[in-house]
Amino acid sequence: MTTTTTEGVLSDTESRVLDLITEQSIVDLASALIAAAGENPGGTENDTVSVLRAACAAHGLSTRVTEVAPGRPNLVATLTGGTAPGLMFLGHSDVVPAGEGWSRDPFVPMRHGDRLIGRGSTDMKGGLAAIVLALAAIKRADVTLAGPAALFCTVDEEDLGLGIRSLTAAASAAGGIGHYRACVVAEPTDLHTVIACRGDAYIELTVQGKSAHSGRPADGRNAISAASKIIALILADHARLQANQDDLLGAGSWNVGRIEGGDGTSMVAADCRVWLDRRLMPGEDPQQIVAALAAQVTAAGIDRAGITVTFEVTMEMPGFRTSAQSPIVIQTVAAAADAGGGESPIGGWSAACDGGFIDREFGIPTIVFGPGDLNHQAHQIDESVSVTELVCAARAYALLCLRLVGEVTP
Template sequence: MTAERSSSAALEQALALIDEATVVADASSLILAASENPGGTELVAVRVLESIASRLGGRSRRQLVAPGRPNLSIRFGPDATEATPGVLMLGHSDVVPAGEGWAADPFNPRVADGWLTGRGAADMKGGIAAALQAMAAVHRAMPDAPLELLVTVDEEDLATGIEAHLAATDPAAIYRACIVAEPTDMAVVIACRGAANLQVEVSGRAAHAGRPEDGASAITTAARIIDWVADDHARMRAGASGLLGSATWNVGRVEGGHGTSIVPDRCTLLIDRRLMPGETGSEALAQLEAGIADALGSDGCTADATLLMEMPGFETAPTHPLVATAVEALVAEGVPAPVEAWTAACEGGFIARHHGCPTVIVGPGDITGQAHQPDERVRIADLGAAARAYTRMLVHLHH
């Protein structure tokens, strides 16, 4: 049998094992395993993942990141080697807090009118369920293919899960590709900006508001820093080009002062900085510190900036064979499969930077229209299409 016929036979065998109803049931079980972050634990969701993996024939291994917060690696087939590199699929077990405005219990999954609704349906328990079934199906058809699903904790907050994984993982580990199952509305995302969360603590000097010149207003100084951030944001946007445009700044929170009759002696800023591929959080911090130095006046206020979290970006060349593999897999499932950049950030940049492997993001659900919102939902048809498309990609990548 030729390699092409062998691949075709393996694909046919694997696709026959994909069952959309089972993907929905597994995604529903994961939604029931509430794993809100911040404020909760991913442990119950990890236990459900281990149960699904055991049923499907996968090998699970935990890495404890913090009490009640284990990363989970699920492997099918042999471990990857230099002669036979593996394919890594990537996801996260945490979800953002449910919040208000739901029509029903956010952690009681509901199936109606072709949709699965519940917190995490789109971001990203549906994608994880589809990935697991695809990997198990390919393993049945191609037992010698090294396949791994990494599910991290704390993706939605400080990325401590992926950081712990990389600290314990040899960069020389061989992956021929990384497929991130985040919700892209079934587009093929080949470029993704990173993100840095920064905090600025401004210290001033309190005084009675009747004699404000006796004090030093931390809020006034913070306002000058905010002006610098807005100006630098405009500067970067003016030079935007390519798929990803430019880096951006956003001041997401301002908190300070004590009352109207007191000159404020403190003010805290929380700032989001989107990073271009290759740009680091430390570089963004240095830029912010330079801007702070320009913004400080002569009234004695001081300001300290801290990098709270960094998530690197990545960019895979549109001509890379992995991109064509992803597009062809989706088109075969009747999905248009546009090739796009992403406005969000994800942990794929960590893998691309650490292992040097080509990376794409492909998954069911809409990151802007559904994720992080009340009544989050995903199309059931997309869950099935994603499982079959992942199956096609995994078979093709191992031939």
């Protein structure tokens, strides 16, 4: 039996499942997650994970918590199924600091028309709520999937990626993360289907020189001057990268985010530290990038005559690319339409996310697909998300489980 809708054709099972996804249940859970805060830096994700775990357990999902650091637990919530390959959803429990300038308390969620307002509503408490209610609807409809559908929720995505690195390291040591056909990262994409994503690396440059009186600068070795020459090399490399644009992702890029050094105006600076952001194209290795830059520094003679230069990669998030012909891509585009979300354009993403680790470490085809506006709402003052998009996302996630994983047949 099938039901014809304005979006497409749904099976009887799909219709039963989607009818169990309610707007209020999604708003209630998203609001509870927003109220749990979890600002990062700060290491305060525990309250969010507690709310999320309780909701998952109440809806019949099995849960497992692994502490990455004190008060910072990763969560895996699973809708169990048969032995066939399943579907993995990936999200994170932390949010960026609320900051100043809000028109109301950022952690007291409020609905205004179709908008749910609060820090994390778009990035990504709304997406987490949509996943949970999608899996809950399948459970309530007494549908047994042919394989598992699981939510992996990590800590520290907004800072150093401790959660995803702990998750992948533990899974690799255990022989794999599980049997999954694909991974859906529920970051905000306006329900567009993102098949390619740049990665990111934080690189810390330290330059050590020798202090001297500024009246006799030749007696010292100026670390700031040396750092400025290295920055010139970085800016030249940035320009080189921009000359080779990818249709979906643009190009890799450098940004000098912070610099400090020296002890006084009348002293030759004995030290300088520079914090760099390097956006990565899929397949790029930040260690190789650092090695190439260090070779340029040596070739230019910057690290000679009393100047010591060191680079350290302090954070790495790999990029990824999934074929537009992959089943997860084709099914997501169709599910978005059938869920009421309209057309879901296929594209790339200039931001970075944890999905690159899943693609790189386990070879699982990965996409980014979720409710919310990355560019105009995520990390913004008075952040909000469309409730309509939350519902459409939950419906699409449920359809993906039913269609990509399949139902156990009697």
